[in-house]
Amino acid sequence: MVILAVMALFLTAGVAVITAQPANAALAGTVTLKETSGNITANPMFTEATVDQACPEGHRDKLYVSVLKPDGKLGFIFKSISGGDYGQAPFTFQAPTLPPNRRAFSSALPNPENGVYEMRVTCQSATDLTPTDADDLLDQTFTFAVEIANNSTWQVKEVVVPAVETSSNLSVEPAKQSRIGQKYTLTATVQPADAVGSFQFKVGGNNSGTPVPVVGGVASLEVTAAPLPGNGVRSLELDALFIPDDPLKFTGSSAPQIADYAVVDPASLVARDENGDSVEPNATLAPRQKVKLSVKGFGPEEEVAVALSGSEAALDGGKADKQGTLNDYEFTVPEDAADGNATLSFTGATGGTKVDFAFTVGEAGGETEGATEGTEGTTEGETEGATEGETEGATEGATEGATEGAVAGGTDAGGVDVGGTDTGGAADGGTGGREENPGPLASTGSVGLSLGILAALLLAVGGFVVYHAHRSGRLLSFGPTPRD
Structure with missing residues (x-):
């Protein structure tokens, strides 16, 4: 039988968003298998094992043997092993005699890739829940390792140098919440940065996609904020678990949980x-x-x-x-x-x-009232202006026409007088808005011209009468003419 040195595999278990909490370590102890190798399809995988340390007080009722899978979940090999004195050191246990409490390695981890896998022996009380995740009951667990070769055989892997302890952190962007349908990005980092492995991200306690390889100590995953069936808004817990490619070189670690990340409706x-x-x-x-x-x-x-x-x-x-x-x-x-x-x-x-x-x-209604009053004012102003202009123009035109008619006729002394003295009407009507006032002298000249024309007419009529009288022989004759 081969003696296996303990693998101190440290995982975190906190709820802070940024600062990592002290890791919970697996139990210090050495696990010795009766068989050192075998086929991954053999059931049971091994028949007997011995642990050189006692199970923790309060967790000595039964044992659970499992393999840590690449996605951070545990696949059971043996479960509900009981009947031994697990409070003494050392203690030995046997594989369960019948299924379903036992199964082959290939049943716990179908189609395993070649590589090194961490195996666990977990001490449990009668009321402890079955461990399913990498950080479940870790402080009640002894560990050892096996290496898979040719995708078909396993062999105990001895630990010569203790694995390098790692620590992990997780951040999210946007930092506090995302709207339904919006994408948010999970980013996990591991220290030391040269640790080789991948991160399994979890959203709401469930794995989100497959493990993401670490490059330069960083791994990221873009997630679409999905509504919760029947209730679109919800709070989520976000987690990231570092899974080393070789648990003999680097330990695994869990990033502190980001709690109550909100998925909300669009505003x-x-x-x-x-x-x-x-x-x-x-x-x-x-x-x-x-x-x-x-x-x-x-x-x-x-x-x-x-x-x-x-x-x-x-x-x-x-x-x-x-x-x-x-x-x-x-x-x-x-x-x-x-x-x-x-x-x-x-x-x-x-x-x-x-x-x-x-x-x-x-x-x-203030805007409507103001607009109505403004419209009424504009309409009233335009109407009054148009009416006043048309009336004034018509009046001036009529006055001018009457004045000119009187002057041309030469017999309407009233018309002549009105035309000569109404400076406002004559000027506006005659000139279409001329502002110049002709004054009283212009009016006097107009009257004189009219009288001169009248006098000339009278002289012409008088001359015609004298001529006619002369031709008829009545000029300078007094009394009856010879024809009488």
């Missing part, structure tokens, strides 16, 4: 007035007017702060429900709110989601 907001009617963004709200708002996009039961732009008054905040919705938040426009644009902001205290409701402060 949205619905506002309604006191009548239950929808209030659209940028609507006009009067002082003292009330609205109710429902806001999505927060984490489950996240505290939400509320603030109004341009106001120093503290507003009551709220709390989202389990689906991440702030329901029926009541808001009253302050009585002293200044007219103009305003914004009511809702901000998640943990995830930082910010949702804005923009509106305008003012009396309802």
Whole structure:
């Protein structure tokens, strides 16, 4: 039989986001197998083994033998081994006599790749749960190693030099939450950076994809934020487990868990007035007017702060429900709110989601009333201006026509006088808006011209009468003519 030195395989088990916690170590002890090699399909894998140290107090009722698989899960070889005195050192145990409590290596790990695998002997109490993950009951576990060759045989692997202890960290971007359908990135680092192996990422306690090889001490995985069936919003636990390629060279380690990573709905907001009617963004709200708002996009039961732009008054905040919705938040426009644009902001205290409701402060209908009055004023001004212009133009035109007619006729002394003295009408009508005033001398000259024409006509008529009289012989004759 071959004596195996203990593999001190350290794994972390904490909940901090950044700083690694001290690792929990496997138990110090040596496991000796009766058989040192065999076929991976042999059942049982080995018949007997001895451990040189006692099981921890309180965990001496039964034993569980398993292999650590590449995905960080445990595959059982033997389970529920009981009947021995596991509180003494050393103690020996035998493989279970019948299935299903025993099985071959190839059943615990189908189609294994060639390489070194960690084997475990875990001490359990009657009430301990069955270990399933790499860090389950590690402080109640003894370890040894086997090497698989030709994808068919196993052989005990002796440990000559203790494996180098590793530590791991995990980060996520975005750091606090992701919206449904959005991608977030998990990044795990291992120290020392030359540790050879891969990281198995876990989301919500389940493996996310296959192990990601470490390059330069770093491994990353991009994940799409998926809704939880029946409830899209949820909080997740994020984990990363470093699995060494050769557990005899480097130990495995778990990154501190990132707890309560939120998957949230896309941000949205619905506002309604006191009548239950929808209030659209940028609507006009009067002082003292009330609205109710429902806001999505927060984490489950996240505290939400509320603030109004341009106001120093503290507003009551709220709390989202389990689906991440702030329901029926009541808001009253302050009585002293200044007219103009305003914004009511809702901000998640943990995830930082910010949702804005923009509106305008003012009396309802004020814009319509102002526009109507402006239109009426414009129409009234244009109508009055047009009427005044047309009336004045018509009056001036009629006056001018009457004056010119009187002058041309030469007999209407009234028309001549009006035309000569009405400087405003004659000037405007005759010249189409000439501002020059002809004055009283111009008016006198016009009257004189008219009298001269009249005198000439009278002289012409008088001359014609004298000529006619002369021809008829009546000129200078007194009494009856010879023809009488």
